[in-house]
Amino acid sequence: MEQQIITTNRLHEQENKVQEKYELRISANSIEASDARFSIDNLELGDMFTILDVYFKRSDGEIIRRKRNKGERKVSNQTMARIACQLFEDRLSKLSYEEKENFPVCKYSPKFELIKGIYTSVEEFKKRRNTLEYLTYTYDEGKMFVLYCWNIFSTIQFVQECLRRFGDLGDQFVLTYRDKIESEIKNNEIEEKELIQESKDYLNEYSHLLIESKNLIFRGAPGTGKSYLAKEIAADIISEGRVAKFSDLTPEQKQQVEFVQFHPNYDYSDFVEGLRPKINSDGTIGFELQDGIFKKFISKARKNYENSQKSNEEIKKEESVKENIKDFFSSIELGVDKFKTVTGNEFTITNIGDNHISIFIPNNPSANKLMLNTDELRLMLESDKNFSKVNEMPVFFGRKFATQEYSYIFSLYKEIKKKKIKNSNNRLNEDTLKKKYIFIIDEINRGEISKIFGELFYSIDPGYRGTAGEISTQYSNMHSDLTEKFYIPNNVYIIGTMNDIDRSVDSFDFAMRRRFRFVEIKAEDRLEMLSDLENDEIKNEAISRMEKLNKEIVQVEDLNENYQIGASYFLKLKYLTFDQLWTDCLKPLLQEYIQGLYNESEIMKKFEQAYGYKESSIGA
Structure with missing residues (x-):
C-alpha cells in the first residue's frame, strides 16, 4: 500500500511538470538554458525530455522552421539537425570528403569520445558506427547526409559547428522541451522506430548493391541463375524485405516490376517510343506515336514519384479531374450528342480512347474527322487558369499558333466546366506514394544498345536521375506538350543480365558500360x-x-x-x-x-x- 502511494505521488509530480517548459538558445559559441539541470558535459540527460518545438532564429529576427517531407513528424529529436541541413545544405555538400568525415556531431560527456562524421549513405555510416541511431537527410534528387542522432541533445554540437562555419553573428537555434511523463518513457520505442525507418533489412545480399548503384548488370557463365536472381532482388526490394520470391508478390506489387529480353531486332520504337500503325474508325490505316515498354514503365514510376512530392490536395484535384472527365464521357451517346465550337461548328464524339478523342464534323467535307488529345483536355482542367478564349491555348501549351483541334478541345473544356465539379473521395494511402520500381533487361548485351537507348544514355546515368537528367526524345516535336521532357526518377532501378561467353559481349557499348555496376555471378554462387x-x-x-x-x-x-x-x-x-x-x-x-x-x-x-x-x- 505504501509503495502504491509513492508511485502515485511520483506520477502526480510528473504530470504537473508537463506544463513546465524549458528552453535552450544555442549560438555558435554559447548555450543559454532556462533549465538549471542542463549541462553540456552531460548530454545523456536528453533521454529524459520530450521536444515541444525547435526553430532557427536569424540575427535579424527572422524565424525559420523545418520544411517537412511527406510523412515526416512535425517535430522530433531529429528536427534541429534537419533544419541545419536544410539551411546549410549547399555549404555542407561542398565540404571535402575529409571535412565531412571529421565534422563534429556529438560528445555526451568528457569521458566519451567525440562522435564525428557526415556520411553519404547509411552503408558508409554503419562502416564507422554500427548502430541504428542515425538520421538521413535527402537532398538534390537523392543525395544524402547521414549522421548520428539519438536524444534531444545529441545534435547540439552538430548545429553549433554549422553556426560556427556557416552562420552569421547572432544566429541561433531555439529548442523548447519538457520532462517526459511515464507513458512516454514506456513508449520510447516509437522514437526508435522513427530513427530506423530509412533502414531496410533486405533478404538478398545483392539488394543493397542495386539500391546504392541504381543500375546493375549481373554477368557470368550461362545457367548461373542471373535472371532468377534479378527477379528475387526485385521481390525483396519491392516488398521491403518481406518476401524472397517474385511469385509471392501481390498483383499490385508486380506492377512495380517490368521484364524484357533484348534481341538483335529490338529497337528504339520497341523500347522508348515510335510511330505505330493504327486502324481508324473508317477502316483506313494511319500512324500514331506510341510509347515503348520502357517509357510506359517510367511514366508509371514517375507519376508515383511526382505524386509523393505533392500535397494531398494536389493529388485529389488531379483525381477529381479524371473522375469528372470519365463521368462526362459516360453521360454522352457516341455519334448522337452534338456539341458546338465558339464559331458554331457542330460535331459529335465517335470514339474515346486512352489518349485520343475521335470526333466527326458533318459540315466540314474537306476534313470531317479529327483526333483530339485527351491529355490536353486534362491539363486545361487541372490548371488553375480559367480559359475564356481559344487563343489562350497556344501560350498554355507552348505553341506559336493554334491548331484546328484547339477549337473542339476548348468546346469540350467548357462543357465539362458547366457540370458541377465533384471532389474526389478517394482516400490517399501514403504507402502507395513511396514505391520503388525495378526494370529488368535480360540478355542486355544481345541488343544493339545505342539503337535501343538512343539519347537515354544521359538520363539513365545514376548521377543524372530526376530533372537533372531530363532530355527531349527523338519524337518530342510530336508530343501534345512541346515542353515535355523525359527523365528517369529516383525511384527507378535497372537490372541487366548478360552471359560472358556470348559473342555480342565484345561489342557492348562503352558509353553504357560506364553507367552500370557489373557484378560477376560464378557457377558456385x-x-x-x-x-x-x-x-x-x-x-x-x-x-x-x-x-x-x-x-x-x-x-x-x-x-x-x-x-x-x-x-x-x-x-x-x-x-x-x-x-x-x-x-x-x-x-x-x-x-x-x-x-x-x-x-x-x-x-x-x-x-x-x-x-x-x-x-x-x-x-x-
Whole structure:
C-alpha cells in the first residue's frame, strides 16, 4: 500500500511538470538554458525530455522552421539537425570528403569520445558506427547526409559547428522541451522506430548493391541463375524485405516490376517510343506515336514519384479531374450528342480512347474527322487558369499558333466546366506514394544498345536521375506538350543480365558500360537454387557432379570460368535423369564450346568422366 502511494505521488509530480517548459538558445559559441539541470558535459540527460518545438532564429529576427517531407513528424529529436541541413545544405555538400568525415556531431560527456562524421549513405555510416541511431537527410534528387542522432541533445554540437562555419553573428537555434511523463518513457520505442525507418533489412545480399548503384548488370557463365536472381532482388526490394520470391508478390506489387529480353531486332520504337500503325474508325490505316515498354514503365514510376512530392490536395484535384472527365464521357451517346465550337461548328464524339478523342464534323467535307488529345483536355482542367478564349491555348501549351483541334478541345473544356465539379473521395494511402520500381533487361548485351537507348544514355546515368537528367526524345516535336521532357526518377532501378561467353559481349557499348555496376555471378554462387529439388540426395549429387565437371572445364586451355555450368541446368532434374540431362542438355553445349579444338573427342571423354556419365547406362 505504501509503495502504491509513492508511485502515485511520483506520477502526480510528473504530470504537473508537463506544463513546465524549458528552453535552450544555442549560438555558435554559447548555450543559454532556462533549465538549471542542463549541462553540456552531460548530454545523456536528453533521454529524459520530450521536444515541444525547435526553430532557427536569424540575427535579424527572422524565424525559420523545418520544411517537412511527406510523412515526416512535425517535430522530433531529429528536427534541429534537419533544419541545419536544410539551411546549410549547399555549404555542407561542398565540404571535402575529409571535412565531412571529421565534422563534429556529438560528445555526451568528457569521458566519451567525440562522435564525428557526415556520411553519404547509411552503408558508409554503419562502416564507422554500427548502430541504428542515425538520421538521413535527402537532398538534390537523392543525395544524402547521414549522421548520428539519438536524444534531444545529441545534435547540439552538430548545429553549433554549422553556426560556427556557416552562420552569421547572432544566429541561433531555439529548442523548447519538457520532462517526459511515464507513458512516454514506456513508449520510447516509437522514437526508435522513427530513427530506423530509412533502414531496410533486405533478404538478398545483392539488394543493397542495386539500391546504392541504381543500375546493375549481373554477368557470368550461362545457367548461373542471373535472371532468377534479378527477379528475387526485385521481390525483396519491392516488398521491403518481406518476401524472397517474385511469385509471392501481390498483383499490385508486380506492377512495380517490368521484364524484357533484348534481341538483335529490338529497337528504339520497341523500347522508348515510335510511330505505330493504327486502324481508324473508317477502316483506313494511319500512324500514331506510341510509347515503348520502357517509357510506359517510367511514366508509371514517375507519376508515383511526382505524386509523393505533392500535397494531398494536389493529388485529389488531379483525381477529381479524371473522375469528372470519365463521368462526362459516360453521360454522352457516341455519334448522337452534338456539341458546338465558339464559331458554331457542330460535331459529335465517335470514339474515346486512352489518349485520343475521335470526333466527326458533318459540315466540314474537306476534313470531317479529327483526333483530339485527351491529355490536353486534362491539363486545361487541372490548371488553375480559367480559359475564356481559344487563343489562350497556344501560350498554355507552348505553341506559336493554334491548331484546328484547339477549337473542339476548348468546346469540350467548357462543357465539362458547366457540370458541377465533384471532389474526389478517394482516400490517399501514403504507402502507395513511396514505391520503388525495378526494370529488368535480360540478355542486355544481345541488343544493339545505342539503337535501343538512343539519347537515354544521359538520363539513365545514376548521377543524372530526376530533372537533372531530363532530355527531349527523338519524337518530342510530336508530343501534345512541346515542353515535355523525359527523365528517369529516383525511384527507378535497372537490372541487366548478360552471359560472358556470348559473342555480342565484345561489342557492348562503352558509353553504357560506364553507367552500370557489373557484378560477376560464378557457377558456385547460386547453389541455393537447387533447394527447389525436393530430394536432398539428388540435390547433393547434382552439386557434386557440377563441381567436378566445372573443375574439368577450366583445365581446358581455351576455356575458363565463363564456360562453367551453372546450377540452373540441374533444375531440369525435376523431370530428367542425370543421364538425360547430360545427353540432351550439357553434352551439346560443351561440344559447341570445344568445337574446332584438335583434341575434341579426348576433352569430351574427360567431361563425361568428371560428370559421371556412362554410355552403357543409356536405355537402362
